[in-house]
Amino acid sequence: MRGLIVTGTDTGIGKTVLAAGLVGALAQSFGQARYWKPVQAGLAEETDSEAVARLVPGATIHAEAYRLVTPASPHLAARIDGVDIVAARLALPAGAGPIIVEGAGGALVPLSETRLYAEQFVVWGLPVVIVARTGLGTINHSLLTIEALRWRGVPIAGIAFVGPAEPESETIIATLGQVRRLGRLPILPDLTPVSLAAAMAEHFDLMDIL
Ligand SMILES: Nc1ncnc2c1ncn2[C@@H]1O[C@H](COP(=O)(O)OP(=O)(O)OP(=O)(O)O)[C@@H](O)[C@H]1O
Ligand SMILES: [Mg+2]
Known part of the structure; x- marks a missing residue:
């Protein structure tokens, strides 16, 4: 188990929270786990690394390779900030x-021009967890994401949902997309390290993911 990549069907859908949940769950199984x-x-705003550090106290957080000021797609943020994103720094x-x-x-966001x-997922060579909303529109976004990853030869570990239960959507995505449904993280009204770890334990089976 070298690790996993977390991508999603969109921005702002809970990738960082789910990633934090995975870091916590893996740390329990392996003694330690890292986030990058x-x-x-x-x-x-609070960066993703800061959010994970807050949600998983004690986790190892690697420093970002690039910290760009502009809140935009990385390729554009880099251009505006006057920075070159080079492959050598993304090892x-x-x-x-x-x-x-x-x-x-998401998967087809430009990392650079x-x-x-x-x-880049292919270069890293780790399986990908797709994070998807459960709300309306998710079937299309999820199946598009699955297709785009498969077409590029990216191994898919499975799909993790975030939001209220929508069993019909979750099932049709897993069936037509031929992906494993890893679980569903509900919206936690009080998101803390304790509530996140408890929700991960209740709603995800780590053996499925591994
Ligand atoms: N399961 C959850 N319970 C409660 N709040 C959540 C949950 N998932 C996400 N959120 C909240 O929703 C917001 C967006 O979540 P998050 O930052 O994880 O999204 P993201 O997909 O990583 O976004 P980005 O594309 O910017 O990296 C945050 O304020 C986060 O705390
Ligand atoms: Mg994030």
Whole structure:
């Protein structure tokens, strides 16, 4: 178990929270687990690394390879910030325990002017967890994401839903997309390290993911 990449069907849908949940669950099984957000675009709000550190106290958080001020797609944020995103700086950081790597936005977000995240996933060589909303529109977004990843040869570990239960949508996505449904994280009114760890334990079977 080297690690997993967390991508999603959209921005702002709970990738970081789910990634934090995975870091916590893996740390329980492996003794330690790590989180890495290679490119953070937008520094005005709490960053994804800061959110994971808050939700999983004690987790190993690797520093971002790029911290871009502009809240935009990484390729554009880099251009506006006057930064070149180069492949050499995107090598997976070494360390003890499995690593959770979070993309930005979704699979076909440009990481640079010449590379999509999905293409970088192939380079990293880790299986991908797709995070998807349960609400209206998710079937199309989820199946599009699955197809785009498969077409580029990215291995898919499964799909993790975030939101209120929508069993019909979740089932048809797993069936037609031929992906494993890993679980569903409900919206937690009080999102804390304790409530997140409890929800992960209740709604996800780590053996499915591994
Ligand atoms: N299961 C949940 N319970 C409660 N709040 C949640 C849950 N999932 C996400 N949120 C909240 O929704 C917001 C967006 O979530 P998150 O930052 O994880 O999205 P994201 O997909 O990682 O976004 P980005 O594309 O910007 O990285 C955050 O304020 C987060 O705390
Ligand atoms: Mg995030």
